[in-house]
Amino acid sequence: MPKVLISDKMSPRAAEIFRERGIEVDEKTGLDKEELAAIIGDYDGLAVRSSTKATAKILEAATNLKVIGRAGIGIDNIDLAAATNHGVVVMNTPFGNSITTAEHAIAMLFALARQIPAADVSTQAGKWEKSRFMGVELAGKTLGVVGCGNIGSIVADRAQGLKMRVLAFDPYLSPERAQEIGVTKVELDDLLRRADFISLHTPLTDKTRNIIGERAFGLMKLGVRLINCARGGLVDEAALKVALDTGKVAGAALDVFATEPAKESPLFGHPNLVATPHLGASTSEAQVNVAIQVAEQMADFLLTGGVTNALNMPSMTAEEAPRLKPYMALARQIGGFAGQLTRSGIRAVSIEYEGHVAGLNTKPLTAVVLEGLLKPNLESVNMVNAPVIARERDIDVSEVLHEREGDYHTLIRLTVTTETQTRTVAGTLFANRAPRIVEVHGVPLEAELSDHMLYIINDDRPGFVGALGAALGKYDLNIATFNLGRSVKGGYAVALIAVDQPIEQEVLDAVAGLDYVQQVTHLSF
Numbered sequence: 001m002p003k004v005l006i007s008d009k010m011s012p013r014a015a016e017i018f019r020e021r022g023i024e025v026d027e028k029t030g031l032d033k034e035e036l037a038a039i040i041g042d043y044d045g046l047a048v049r050s051s052t053k054a055t056a057k058i059l060e061a062a063t064n065l066k067v068i069g070r071a072g073i074g075i076d077n078i079d080l081a082a083a084t085n086h087g088v089v090v091m092n093t094p095f096g097n098s099i100t101t102a103e104h105a106i107a108m109l110f111a112l113a114r115q116i117p118a119a120d121v122s123t124q125a126g127k128w129e130k131s132r133f134m135g136v137e138l139a140g141k142t143l144g145v146v147g148c149g150n151i152g153s154i155v156a157d158r159a160q161g162l163k164m165r166v167l168a169f170d171p172y173l174s175p176e177r178a179q180e181i182g183v184t185k186v187e188l189d190d191l192l193r194r195a196d197f198i199s200l201h202t203p204l205t206d207k208t209r210n211i212i213g214e215r216a217f218g219l220m221k222l223g224v225r226l227i228n229c230a231r232g233g234l235v236d237e238a239a240l241k242v243a244l245d246t247g248k249v250a251g252a253a254l255d256v257f258a259t260e261p262a263k264e265s266p267l268f269g270h271p272n273l274v275a276t277p278h279l280g281a282s283t284s285e286a287q288v289n290v291a292i293q294v295a296e297q298m299a300d301f302l303l304t305g306g307v308t309n310a311l312n313m314p315s316m317t318a319e320e321a322p323r324l325k326p327y328m329a330l331a332r333q334i335g336g337f338a339g340q341l342t343r344s345g346i347r348a349v350s351i352e353y354e355g356h357v358a359g360l361n362t363k364p365l366t367a368v369v370l371e372g373l374l375k376p377n378l379e380s381v382n383m384v385n386a387p388v389i390a391r392e393r394d395i396d397v398s399e400v401l402h403e404r405e406g407d408y409h410t411l412i413r414l415t416v417t418t419e420t421q422t423r424t425v426a427g428t429l430f431a432n433r434a435p436r437i438v439e440v441h442g443v444p445l446e447a448e449l450s451d452h453m454l455y456i457i458n459d460d461r462p463g464f465v466g467a468l469g470a471a472l473g474k475y476d477l478n479i480a481t482f483n484l485g486r487s488v489k490g491g492y493a494v495a496l497i498a499v500d501q502p503i504e505q506e507v508l509d510a511v512a513g514l515d516y517v518q519q520v521t522h523l524s525f
């Protein structure tokens with residue numbers, strides 16, 4: 001039974017779903033990094049929000065971990081590269097808290113426009129400072145949205161409901177989408193110059209870090225108001241302090257900070273600052289949404305292999321997973337076949353999908369072919385990290401889809417080009433479930449792969465098969481299946497022979513010494 005650790009505060013629905021689906025679950029929140037490292041090795045899954053830091057060290061200790069689920073959107077608390085290297089799938093829940101977070105941004109917009117937090121403190125202190133809190137209307141003002149994805153576009157929609165004009169800066173926003181959601185797509189500098197309010201909704205990346213800094217403040221209108229409900233590092237906090245002090249920025253509302261938890265900050269106490277402790281996603285609705293989603297996604301993965309919303313591997317729905325399962329076995333065998341024969345550096349890999357399989361989701365199959373191919377030389381490879389390892393090693397990977405059927409109803413053909421040669425292996429499914437190798441090196445044959453196999457290439461000459469049988473008999477090796485094919489009469493032949501016992505080196509030496517043998521290799525599946 002798979003075992004999951006929930007290490008951040010999460011709606012109880014997550015634990016209920018894991019249990020309902022037969023997964024053992026522990027809820028241990030507030031662990032420090034040593035405590036987490038000490039226990040993480042016991043778990044197949046880790047469910048987190050933003051407090052748990054899934055660092056390279058934690059992943060090192062996570063010897064059984066298969067999946068990390070983030071009940072939320074941002075995954076800056078998870079070392080994605082380290083997770084990928086360890087073959088751990090990382091999933092998030094990209095939509096469950098978008099409305100809630102957009103609503104928080106709109107709440108911040110109002111809080112700034114009418115200084116509600118400061119007015120509340122003053123009024124409850126008995127000051128009744130009616131003339132101190134003169135606000136501004138939102139209607140007719142310009143909102144600049146930086147990052148117009150899920151949350152940014154909801155903010156834009158709500159702002160238009162308030163009769164605001166919305167400018168959007170997002171390099172990945174298409175003009176059609178901009179038109180559809182009623183925003184004007186502009187460049188960043190244009191937005192900074194024209195907006196009365198600016199709301200940030202991008203992820204934190206190398207390109208967006210400090211996107212709002214001294215230069216950006218310099219371009220903004222006098223009296224602009226800034227909202228950040230995305231990620232702390234987007235705003236240069238020291239530059240913001242100067243902009244607030246000089247009055248360039250009339251108000252800033254921050255839900256997120258460069259360092260969290262933000263227990264102290266030079267910004268704190270500024271009369272024009274509104275601050276909340278990373279509450280963007282904190283509504284009961286959003287928390288139930290993300291908890292249900294993350295638990296369902298993780299349970300699907302652990303129980304069926306279905307992959308949804310993964311950030312480091314191709315998606316595969318729980319419905320697709322059983323359909324792809326026999327193909328995964330075939331893909332692993334084809335990759336493993338070629339991988340066990342490969343002795344020099346791989347330059348290129350081409351995978352052709354023909355017939356029925358070409359209509360399926362082939363991305364996970366390609367990942368599995370690569371896993372099989374690289375495994376003989378890299379013990380820690382799996383389908384999550386195989387594409388990354390291939391990329392790191394400059395292996396050119398291509399997929400070709402032929403929906404028409406060839407000789408077989410469905411076929412996967414792998415061509416591997418190494419520094420010294422090009423090799424092809426193709427396979428099909430018999431009765432839609434049993435993997436069979438049907439072509440090696442362009443030679444047709446039909447072989448079921450098993451634990452102990454001999455792969456032989458020999459000159460196509462009479463007497464070879466008899467000599468081979470006698471040689472194996474001498475070592476008491478019982479032949480289970482014998483599959484033979486040849487290029488052309490008198491050309492070269494390929495034999496795939498399954499035997500019942502492990503194959504010792506002396507057997508390989510004896511076969512290699514037979515007349516006409518060009519190559520003999522022990523394969524195991």
Ligand SMILES: NC(=O)C1=CN([C@@H]2O[C@H](COP(=O)(O)OP(=O)(O)OC[C@H]3O[C@@H](n4cnc5c(N)ncnc54)[C@H](O)[C@@H]3O)[C@@H](O)[C@H]2O)C=CC1
Pocket residue numbers: 072073074075094097098101146147148149150151152169170171172173201202203204205207208229230231255256278279280281282
């Ligand atoms: N405060 C909170 O509690 C929460 C914060 N968030 C944060 O909100 C942010 C946005 O989330 P979503 O809208 O769901 O993400 P999303 O991926 O749907 O949208 C992000 C948008 O930013 C754009 N973008 C990327 N690089 C950019 C750049 N250099 N300049 C301008 N735009 C760029 C992308 O094209 C995309 O459209 C994320 O950082 C997320 O972590 C999300 C949920 C809750």
Ligand SMILES: O=C(O)CCC(=O)C(=O)O
Pocket residue numbers: 049050071072073074075097278279280281282
């Ligand atoms: O889980 C939370 O409270 C934070 C949510 C968040 O920042 C996100 O989903 O990116």
